[in-house]
Amino acid sequence: MTRSILPASAAFLRKRVPGFAPALVLAAGLAAPLPAFAGNLYGLVIGIDDYQHITDLKGAVNDARDVAGTLEKLEASKVILLTDADATRDNVFASWRELTELAGPGDTLVFHYAGHGARQEAILPGHEELDNMFLLAGFDETGPGVNERIIDNEVGHLLAEEKEATVVFVADSCFAGDMARAADFRAEVNVRVADVRVDKSSDRIADRVRQLGEVEEDALQNVIWLYAQDRNKVTQEVRIGEELRGALSYAFSRALEGEADGDSNSVLNTAELKRYVNSSVKRHTERRQRPEVNAGSRDLEILLHDAAGTPAPSAGLPELTLYTTPGETIPALSGIRKVDSKAEADLIYDGDGSSLVYKTGDVIASFPAPPSAEALQATVDKWRFLAFLIGFAETEGPELDLSDGSRTYVEGEQVTFSIRSSGNENVVLFNLASNGAVQLVGPVRRGKRGLAAGKLRPGRTDSFRSAVIPPFGADHLIAITTPSPMPDLVDAVQDAQQNNDLAALAKEIGHTLDGQSFGLDWVGLYTRAKGDLQ
Incomplete structure (x- = not known):
């Protein structure tokens, strides 16, 4: 059900470019890296938690600050960070054009978005029935706020404006409402999708989309695409460390910091990025998300000389956090720290159902009531072991x-x-x-x-x-x-x-x-x- 705002994968390009062969583009993107890194790094980073008229999120601003901070550690020439109320349609378009004016051959531009996605009836006839769109902080279903959104076709033209540099487009969002596995109601699960209706009488964007028309395939050959989920699944926010996050944004930041540098040559290329992002996102979401990384005719090369490197994982089992429903008591457990809210918890214990629920919304074990200390400890240690493997x-x-x-x-x-x-x-x-x-x-x-x-x-x-x-x-x-x-x-x-x-x-x-x-x-x-x- 989920789809990227503008995947250069089959989902987008079958819609926008008839006859497109996605396998050929992906193969080109995974070719040998360019012989030498030469160029500057730029970034437009957007994260929206505080929506004025629709449901808020909790981890998108965390994502944006992390990505922007990582780009700055890599000595990016310019990073523009737009969060919450600053993430307006006018600011997004103006900021991107400012960066494209600065960038030249051999440079890399990152366009990152974390926030709500949605779908609407397709504006251009003859393709799929629905358009994908980013919802900005001021979006509303009627009135002037209707125009605080960006349609997938517009994003394509926006990215196509950069004709010399390599563009890395990261969409940590989703566009529909299904899950690989149903989420248990006892977990606090936030998803980055909004079910909205657009009042056509207030819409000023549809005419612009018709005027722009389709995006030509050749105009997107310098774009590398990362999106959080395939078109049939939801993008969740998940607790990583002490914060709610989007798993794609987290993986992208860690990749830039050097964790994806498989050959330890201090240069990140597309093949390394694809492998690392796929692995990291699946691990942090228990495979509820299967990200996709696709590329145009260029490979990515980002110099990682200022990366902190990958710390060795601890040889012991890490500590997990546990939330219990009010009034419940459980046996003393090792490797567990109790917390007062579900949002802070790795594990949720419900005494009525004698169940453990994981932070992704999965029921991971059920016990006869009341459970023994040995049974609970064994299950907790199993998840501590998986947390160890993630490192x-x-x-x-x-x-x-x-x-x-x-x-x-x-x-x-x-x-x-x-x-x-x-x-x-x-x-x-x-x-x-x-x-x-x-x-x-x-x-x-x-x-x-x-x-x-x-x-x-x-x-x-x-x-x-x-x-x-x-x-x-x-x-x-x-x-x-x-x-x-x-x-x-x-x-x-x-x-x-x-x-x-x-x-x-x-x-x-x-x-x-x-x-x-x-x-x-x-x-x-x-x-x-x-x-x-x-």
Whole structure:
């Protein structure tokens, strides 16, 4: 349901440029980088939380300040930050044109937007039924505020005004209302979409869009596009660290700070950006979001000489925050800090339902009432372990997926997992059940202690099936790939399988992979019993 305001992917260009072949453009964007970085960096960064007439957001300004601050750390020549009431239509257009006048060949311009998206009936005939649009701070459904929006066609022409520099367009927004998995009402979930109606009698933008007409493909070949979600899903705000954020904006900032620099040459290119953003967003949203990164005929090259670098993750399990409904008491738990609001919580405990809900709105475990301290601690440690894995910035990793996407699967249903690697890799594959139990799984071969890493062939997809059985909630299949077999890693997983000590497993993984080339991916399988409401 969600779509970018102006994706250079199939969604936008099938609408705007008949006959466009998106695969060819993407392939061009992932070509070898330019031989040398030469040029200046500019940014127009927009973030809106405080909407005057529609529902507010809570993390868009955090996103904008983070992106703007990162650009400034990279010694950008000029960064224009527009937040809340300053994010007017006139200011956006004027600011962009100011930057395009400064930019020249070899330069890079970033256009970043975090805020509400929406859809309306298409203005230009003969294409899709709906236009996508950005909603600015003063947008209203009627009166002068109707014109405080920007239509996708306008954005295309706006970006096409820059004909020499490389343009990086980042849209941390969405345009419809469906989710990969239903969000539990007990979680505080904000989505960046507004269901609005445009009063045509007040609209002054439709005539401009008709006058502009379609955007020609050739005018967009210098644009690299990042958008938070595919057209059928919602973009959520999610708590990362101490703040509500958009996962795409967070990933983009960290990529610019050097975490995406896979070859450690202090230059960020499109292939590195694509890999890192895809991995980071999926990790922080439990695959509720699947971002897309596409490119025109140019590659991206941003010099990262002032980046702080990627800190090594802590070898221990990190602390999580927990909110309990008023009047509920739970056993004492380690690795947990209690908070007073859902917005601050990684985990939400509802005593009436004896359930744990994750910050993304997923029910991750249910317990007999009252739950034992051991059961709660095991589930909490499982999520602390996943938080530990998020801290790794690995090299090119494997791709794990589910046959039918990241929906909720029902008891007895057959599920097919797939794993694919771009290289000739050894893989250690294990499952973390919803109750924290560790299970080493295939593909495997015999080793010094009975099981060792299996082998993945380049470009080949391996798959295996499993049935949905209790305990219900969230299982996570985890894959670690390395160029050579790592029996010590297999031993550590086997030990955790026997003693359920995830802290020891985290320590061993950190020790074993330290200084090594490795890949890492995981996928959550969300399940429920037959008859349970989704």
